[in-house]
Amino acid sequence: MAIKADLHLHTSFSGDSTAPMEEMILAGIARGLETMCITEHMDPDYVYANPEEEGTFELNTDSYLYELIRCKEKYAGKIKLLFGVELGVQPHIRRRLALYAKSYDFDFIIASSHLCNQRDPYYPDFYKGRSDEEAYREYFTSVLDNLKAFENYDVYGHLDYVVRYGKAKDDNYCYDMYKDIFDRILKTLIAKGKGLEVNTGAIGYQLKELNPCTEILKRYKELGGEIVTIGSDAHAPEDIARGFDRAGEILCQCGFKYYAVFENRLPEFHRL
16 A cells, blocks of 8 residues: 555544544554544534534544543554644634634644535435535535635545535536536635645445545646645544555546645655
C-alpha cells in the first residue's frame, strides 16, 4: 500500500462511533500505516431527529486531547498520531466555528457539510417529494455557501457526501449534471489555498465511486488544484485504510503525483 497516512478517523469521542481510540491505533499499526490523524466530529447546532440525541455531535475536546496525548506517548516510535477535527460547517455558526478552531493547536481541520439548510441528507425526508437531482443541487449549493462563510480549515471533506443517501445513490449522478456549481466550488477552494479530501468511506455505502467522484478530482487537478488528502472515514477498526489502493490508482489516473499529510496545519507531500 503506497498510501501510509489515514487522515479521517473517528473514535468513541465521536457520537457515531463506539471504537476505543487505542483499538483504532493498533489496527492502523497492523495495516502498516505510518500516520493517523484522529478527526472527531464537532457539529455545533446540529439538528437532532430525537431529543435524547441532543449534544451527540458536540465534542468534548479536552477529554479527546487528553486521550490522544496518552496514546501518542504510548505508541511513539510505532506511528505518528495527529490532532484533528471534522467541523460541521453552517454559515450561521461561522463565528463560533472560527473561535473554536483557534482555541486548540490542531494539526488538521476538515470542513464538512453534514447539514444542508439545517436538514441532514442522511434522513429520507430530505429527498421526499422531489428528485435526487433537486436534493443534490440544494446540497451542493449549500456547500458553496459554506465556503463563502468559513475559511479556517485545510480540506473539504467528502464533497459529494449527499449521494451516499439519495434514493438512487450515485446511479444517475455525474459531475456534468452539476458542473456549474462544482466548478465554482473547486475554483473557490483553489483560490483560498484549500485542499480536497478523497474519502474512501463511500465503499461502505455501495457507491460506484469514492467521495468525491473521479470526475470532480480530475477537474480539481485541471483547474490547478494540488492538495489532496486520503481518509477512510473509519468509525471502527476494520475500516481503517479501506480502499486506499483504489484511491491511489484514481488519483494517479487524474494526474496527481502526491498526496498531502497535514501537521501543524501545514501540508507535507508524499509521492503516490
